[in-house]
Amino acid sequence: MELKSRATVCALLLLLLVLSHYDGGYGGGGGGGRMLAVEARVCTGKSEHHSFPCISDRHCSDDCIKQRGGWTAGYCRRATCTCQKAC
Structure with missing residues (x-):
């Protein structure tokens, strides 16, 4: 290749x-280009209905x-179905 x-x-x-x-300078939240970060707590747990490997999110x-x-x-990660919700 030249x-x-x-x-x-x-x-x-x-x-x-x-x-x-x-992102167009909006920062996602209309903050005039400032990046706003909010830390949300997420709880996870294994699905009660999936006793077999999962294949689809x-x-x-x-x-x-x-x-x-x-x-x-x-x-679905590593064939395990994991549920999540806000804590």
Whole structure:
């Protein structure tokens, strides 16, 4: 690959990287570009309905919402369905 075309590819990749981290200056919360961070506590627990390995985040989430305990979401990691809710 020529030096000129290699430099062009590197410049485009750098531009994509910069643009992927730019949020338009709003900071997500309308704070005029300031980043606002709020730490939320999240409790997790193993799903009571899944005694077999899971394969889908959506299926885990649906199962967690249906079971008692106030679970609001769920995800599948390492074939284990884990439910979560705000503490």
